[in-house]
Amino acid sequence: MSKTITSPAVRRLCEAESPAASKAGRPPILEVTGLRKSFGRLEVLKNVSLSVEKSEMVFVLGRSGSGKSTMLRCCNRLEEPDSGAILLEGQAITGREVNLDKVRRRIGMVFQSFNLYPHLDARRNITLALRKALKQPRDEADARAAAALARVGLTEKAGSYPAQLSGGQQQRVAIARAIALEPAVMLFDEPTSALDPELVGDVLGVMRELKEDGMTMLVVSHEMGFAREAADRVVFMADGRIVEQGPPEAIFTDPQHESTRAFLSRYSSAP
Amino acid sequence: MSNLDRFIETFLNGAVLAKYTPAILSGVWVTVELSVLIVIAGTVLGVALACIRAYRIRPVSFVIVIYADIFRALPPLVLILLAYFGLPNIGLSLSSSAVLFVILGLTLGAFAEEIVWAGITATDKGQWEAARSTGLGFGQSLIHVVLPQAVRMVIPPLTNRAIAITKMTALGTVIGVPDILNQATTAQSFSGNASPLTLAAIAYVALFLPFVILSRWLESRFSWKKG
Numbered sequence: 001m002s003k004t005i006t007s008p009a010v011r012r013l014c015e016a017e018s019p020a021a022s023k024a025g026r027p028p029i030l031e032v033t034g035l036r037k038s039f040g041r042l043e044v045l046k047n048v049s050l051s052v053e054k055s056e057m058v059f060v061l062g063r064s065g066s067g068k069s070t071m072l073r074c075c076n077r078l079e080e081p082d083s084g085a086i087l088l089e090g091q092a093i094t095g096r097e098v099n100l101d102k103v104r105r106r107i108g109m110v111f112q113s114f115n116l117y118p119h120l121d122a123r124r125n126i127t128l129a130l131r132k133a134l135k136q137p138r139d140e141a142d143a144r145a146a147a148a149l150a151r152v153g154l155t156e157k158a159g160s161y162p163a164q165l166s167g168g169q170q171q172r173v174a175i176a177r178a179i180a181l182e183p184a185v186m187l188f189d190e191p192t193s194a195l196d197p198e199l200v201g202d203v204l205g206v207m208r209e210l211k212e213d214g215m216t217m218l219v220v221s222h223e224m225g226f227a228r229e230a231a232d233r234v235v236f237m238a239d240g241r242i243v244e245q246g247p248p249e250a251i252f253t254d255p256q257h258e259s260t261r262a263f264l265s266r267y268s269s270a271p
Numbered sequence: 272m273s274n275l276d277r278f279i280e281t282f283l284n285g286a287v288l289a290k291y292t293p294a295i296l297s298g299v300w301v302t303v304e305l306s307v308l309i310v311i312a313g314t315v316l317g318v319a320l321a322c323i324r325a326y327r328i329r330p331v332s333f334v335i336v337i338y339a340d341i342f343r344a345l346p347p348l349v350l351i352l353l354a355y356f357g358l359p360n361i362g363l364s365l366s367s368s369a370v371l372f373v374i375l376g377l378t379l380g381a382f383a384e385e386i387v388w389a390g391i392t393a394t395d396k397g398q399w400e401a402a403r404s405t406g407l408g409f410g411q412s413l414i415h416v417v418l419p420q421a422v423r424m425v426i427p428p429l430t431n432r433a434i435a436i437t438k439m440t441a442l443g444t445v446i447g448v449p450d451i452l453n454q455a456t457t458a459q460s461f462s463g464n465a466s467p468l469t470l471a472a473i474a475y476v477a478l479f480l481p482f483v484i485l486s487r488w489l490e491s492r493f494s495w496k497k498g
């Protein structure tokens with residue numbers, strides 16, 4: 001654990017990890033320890049450790065530049081950490097011998113800018129990885145795509161191209177693309193930041209349903225209200241470190257660290 | 272004789288046109304054949320090299336860049352003459368058509384590589400990330416996600432360049448390729464009349480105008496609205 005964590009945060013950390021301790025012997029779905037990453041001289045992650053339990057929804061908050069997106073992107077090695085360990089279901093996924101493509105099939109990722117393939121319709125956006133990475137036959141991949149689209153409520157949009165969809169619909173197709181691979185954990189990188197306010201609710205609604213279905217999720221987002229209401233745990237990052245974490249009520253009503261307080265007072269003029 | 276009559280007599284002489292049309296048509300066939308082969312070979316070569324360059328293996332990329340720069344810098348006519356008159360001295364004699372095909376194919380390949388490469392680098396980084404995050408490998412991401420977008424993006428400059436290079440098949444005349452222009456100049460010197468050249472011009476327009484129109488169609492067909 002980082003030496004920089006203040007004592008109340010350590011207390012919270014222990015509280016937060018207590019459910020894990022009760023499931024003794026079963027490793028967390030995702031575990032990050034001692035993660036460090038620099039871009040040139042800028043140290044973005046300074047010894048970050050975090051674990052996500054099965055079916056847990058963990059929200060990562062923090063100012064932009066606090067390292068939260070970089071931390072998330074290290075989890076599926078879109079960003080290569082300088083040092084530290086990342087374990088998926090107890091298996092290390094850092095190191096040269098790891099088959100990264102195989103690992104990434106187990107980690108779904110949803111991006112701020114959706115990143116749907118513009119030359120493929122919604123169905124083929126989803127089936128591409130099923131066909132080419134999982135080598136599924138066409139009918140099986142199509143069936144999975146249909147099921148994934150149904151889960152995000154877009155069955156009728158299977159034949160639509162990204163340009164024909166609203167931002168909210170595009171992001172839901174992107175979520176469907178990720179869940180079709182039946183990942184062990186899903187990473188959300190500011191999934192609603194590029195959306196018009198009236199479309200945010202649809203995407204959050206889908207995320208809530210995923211949580212109810214038991215999906216494990218690690219979410220970087222500024223949706224405070226949603227974090228408070230839906231997250232199992234909130235992690236607050238500042239200056240490349242996790243400075244505080246715990247249940248959302250505790251973090252939002254009684255933040256211990258000064259940067260958490262400063263952040264929350266700036267963001268939550270609303271309750 | 273009025274000026275108009277003299278003009279028609281010189282450029283649109285019916286008797287001359289009738290006599291030499293078959294020769295020019297045989298030239299059309301040669302030009303079409305060579306053009307199609309050059310466009311296919313050049314485009315395939317360019318796309319393949321751009322894909323190889325995407326792997327960013329330094330020495331390999333270096334060789335590709337050198338090739339592309341040299342072939343884009345040199346006038347094709349210089350290379351055609353050099354290959355046709357130079358290569359036999361080192362024991363490699365190619366037919367005039369083969370020389371024209373190889374040089375123009377390589378020239379188009381050089382331009383196509385640069386154009387497609389520009390498309391690959393212009394494709395949003397998020398597309399790579401999305402593809403890789405679903406477990407597609409580098410090559411799969413390139414072939415199924417990035418390349419289709421890159422090619423669509425560069426269809427207009429690529430077709431323009433292909434048209435420009437195929438028009439250069441007329442350069443084959445200087446080494447004796449029996450293409451449209453060669454047939455026309457031969458007919459012109461036999462008849463002492465410019466009408467075969469007019470016919471050649473008409474043949475070129477008839478041949479390339481559809482490609483120009485096709486390139487416009489491709490431009491609209493392969494563009495999509497940004498989301």
